[in-house]
Amino acid sequence: MYQGSMVALVTPMQDDGSVDYAALERLIDFHVDNGTQAIIAVGTTGESATLDFEEHAEVIGRTVQYADGRIPVIAGTGANSTREAIELTKRAAELHADACLLVTPYYNKPTQEGLYRHFRAIAEASPIAQILYNVPGRTACDMLTPTVERLADIDNIVGIKDATGDVDRARELVQSCGDRMSIYSGDDATALEHMLVGGKGDISVTANVAPAAMSEMCNAALAGDESRARELNDRLSGLHKKLFVESNPIPVKWAVHQLGLIGPAIRLPLTPLSEQYQDSVRTAMREAGII
DSSP states (O other): OOOEEEEEOOOOBOTTSOBOHHHHHHHHHHHHHTTOOEEEESSTTTTGGGSOHHHHHHHHHHHHHHHTTSSOEEEEOOOSSHHHHHHHHHHHHHTTOSEEEEEOOOSSOOOHHHHHHHHHHHHHHOOSEEEEEEOHHHHSOOOOHHHHHHHTTSTTEEEEEEOSOOHHHHHHHHHHHTTTSEEEEOOGGGHHHHHHTTOOEEEESGGGTOHHHHHHHHHHHHTTOHHHHHHHHHHHHHHHHHTTSSSTTHHHHHHHHHTTSSOSOOOTTSOOOOHHHHHHHHHHHHHTTOO
16 A cells, blocks of 8 residues: 655654644655655654653644645554554544554563454454554564464555564565565665565655655665665665664654754653764764755
8 A cells, every 4th residue: 555665753842842743744844845655653753652642643633634645644553552552543543544553562562362362453443554563672572474464364454564674574474465465664774675575665764864865765676676776775874773873763853853854852751862972873864965
């Protein structure tokens, strides 16, 4: 359903910690103008863990409203409570999001059967298109390929964002269920290789600061132009690495602020980018040709 460069959008904030909706509109225009193929609203990079339920829904709703059909909006609606994930997913559907992105339940470490029942329950509760999200480095929970295969049989589960960074895992997913769902990368550093083995795109942190280059790189990879895709990816490789020198979204929010698109605010327990890392992020931005 979706492919190419899909930005895991930061959530801009005022100095008092409230959401900066004027800056959110600037970001949406920025991505529409620079060829991003979809926006993911209130995912991990959007500080979903620190927004309350009503704020979460408000950001989704405002993003959908302002995007106004110019770009698909995929709402982050995952939670480690199945009931909460169902309610967020239903609300996103009511707000006319195009699809939902659902992270594996974090902290409580469900079994593979628990993961299957969790995602099946959400899919049964709302007909909106749903994309699974596996990021064991953050959740302490790894959804294995046989579980994904079972979930691929559910009609409105249409994809998975695999953020393991394991290209062999990506190949395995493509071979086992790529005919029933789209396989997306959630790891910028390995996204190119992921697409070359059959992935359909990248749900990207880097796209927050280099949307045009990320879009061109993904399009080249999906078109089979490996040489051009590698050329572009080499230019972006510093960003892929340096945007994770501290926990995401600390570095990327600092970088987007340097572009003048948002203010510097971030919510506790996250803190602004440490001064010791600022030069390395700035250098990566310069190497990518965005400053």
